Amino acid sequence: MVTRSGDVMVLRRNRLTIPWWVSLLGVLARWVGRAAWWFLRRPRTVAVVVGAVWVRSEFGWSGLLTPVVLGLAASAVWRWRHPASWWLWCGGPVLGWWRQIVVYRRAWREAMTLCGLAKTFDHRPVVPGLLSVRCDEALDIVTIRMLRGQSPSEFQKVTEKLAYAFGRRHGRVYAERLEDPPNRSGRYAWAWRLVDRVRFRDRPTVVYLVLVRTDALRSIVAPFPAPEVPDFTALPLARREDLRIWCLHLLATHVLIGGATRRGKGSVLWSLVRALSGGIASGLVRLWVIDPKGGMEFAMGRPLFARFASESFEAMADLLDEAVAVMRERQQRLAGVVRVHTPTSADPLVVVVIDEMAALTAYLQDGDLKKRIANSLGLLLSQGAGVGVLVVAALQDPRKEVLPFRDLFPTRIALGLTEDSQVDMVLGDGARARGARADQMPRWAKGVGYVILDGTPDPLRVRFSFITDDHIREMAGTHPAPVEAADILAQVGRETAPEPRRPSPRPRSKPLLPKALLDALDPHQRRDGETE
Incomplete structure (x- = not known):
């Protein structure tokens, strides 16, 4: 539409006039459409409301309250008898x-x-x-x-x-x-598998x-029952946030435990020892333990250990060297036969437990001994998992210069840490951004930590069981390591036996002067073949 006002021409759109009753019908149609969509998205709510209205109109308030009371009573009995299924379905x-x-x-x-x-x-x-x-x-x-x-x-x-x-x-x-989807079995397993295919x-x-x-992790977790035959793919160690038990897959893996002082690293280590105690007594597992703190952590359970080193760093290096020797022997024997070692009483699983690993890799003053320990640890971490020679190590400082081969640990556990950057050092890059707030642990959270498994980037928060001194003494008395064995793993130290102190395997340096000149300088030197 064109409108002239003097010399100015104004262009205006033609307005479409809609009757008021058409606008009202459009608004009503939009409201009805939204209500229908709401009902379609909430079928259960609609069914409950419609059913309640129908029962109320047919049978009155008594007819409506009676099934409600009976349903609540049945629900209470259900929760009392089987709470897991009650939470899942009701x-x-x-x-x-x-x-x-x-x-x-x-x-x-x-x-x-x-x-x-x-x-x-x-x-x-x-x-x-x-x-x-x-x-x-x-x-x-x-x-x-x-x-x-x-x-x-x-x-x-x-x-x-x-x-x-x-x-x-x-x-x-x-x-x-x-x-993960459950394993279905029984007559109607095929139907449940179809349902799981949609659900998962x-x-x-x-x-x-x-x-x-x-927060189900505020209360202290009691020790879990120790199985007589441990399942190395599911060792019960901790309680999860959803009150289920977290189990460690120990077979063919190495475990790194990082945490500040007094944050519960002992709970993790002793929970693992308790889960393996049945296999220790039967000879299925051999624990080789290194305690650089002079035995303050592990000396109480020494009868459980096939090898134990706590005072001499040279003895600790010897222990790691012998673990490498066991690994080499198994590689030669199992090459071309199997790819993953299966523990047996004749060929047991060897677990090398190291407390305060930084004392061996960073704080040791003897450079040659430190290099020797680092070489043995590097070989064990890179090649020992497949042949059943595993490493479980705990430390406080996870920096790269303290533990240069931390990336060789597939399974990692982070307890309370002091800095936010240390979370990613222990659990891997991005772990803190995915919810692993190990640097924000409250004071009561001793033994609470985050775990990450190999191939699973998402952290899981758990609390490990609390093992007291009485529990340790009981395990040491009821599940001691066997003394008699016919292989290299038979070196069982007892509390009265001294630590093995072997001479260094390094070759003795040769004299700088030739032998003839030494004999000339020392007239009393006995020559070959002479007797006193």
Whole structure:
């Protein structure tokens, strides 16, 4: 439409006039569409509400309250008799639905925006989607749909902010589902496998935010029962945040334990010894222990150990050299037969336990002895796992100059550390950004740490069992290492036996002067073949 005002010509759009009743129908249609979409996304909620309304209209309030009371009673009995299945099928889903509505959805847009995860598209703000909340006894597992162009690393960088945004102290972000699919067996296993194929499918568009609702690691963990025949792929050592037991896969791996003083490294080492104690007594495992602190940590359990060195650094070097000799002998014998050693009583698993490893690799004054120890450790860490000669080492300072071969430890455990940079030194680059806050451990958290397994980048927070002196004396009395053995591992030291002190294997240096000149200078020198 053209409008003239003197010499000025104004162009205006033609306005489309819509009747008021058409606008009202459009608004109603939009509301109905949103309500229908809400109902489709929440079928369980709709079913419960519709069922409750129908029962109320047909049978009155008594008909509605009676099944509720009976259901609560049955739920209480179920939780009393079998709490694990109750949390999986009843308590967890109901609590997750409640917390999704009351806690997370109410503050979701604000939390995503202030944590820097909201984006702008087509001049409109968009936030990651809240798909579901799943609860167990201690954790909230929030499934989040990422926006296009986002990656899990963006969520992992703001893990701490997300935890505090929802009123929690501890949280982590996982790119994949936490648990593995269960092993199904029985008549209807094929049907369950089809369900698991959908439940555990790969979903690269979502991340899982795990928040600790109730810190189950505040209480001290009692020692776990020691199996008579240890399973080297699942040794029970610690309690997880979800109250399940964390088991160490020790077979064909080396373990590095990093932690500041009085942070619970002894709990980790003695928990491992206790888990192996059944195999020690039967001859399936041999523990070779190095304690540079003069035996202050391990002397109490000396009957458990096949070899023990605590006073002489030369004896410690000899122990490592003999471990290398065992490794070489097994390599020659098993080459072309198997790729991974299987422990037996005749060919046991050798575990070299080293406390305060920095005393051998950095603080030792004898340069030649330190180089000899470093060479032996390098060979054991690079070649010993496959033939059953394993290294479990603990240290306080994880710097590269203190432990130059820390990357050769596939399994790593970080207890309380003093600096944030040390977390990545122990667990690997990016571990702290993924939620391993080992430098922020409170004072009560002795024996609490983060574990990372080979091939699994996501850290897991656990608390190791507390082993008292009485437990150690009991193990030493009931599971001593056998004295009789027919191979190189038969050197069992007892508390009354001195440490082995062998001469250095280095060749004796030759004299600087020739022998004829030495004889001329020393007239009393006896010649070959002379007798007194």
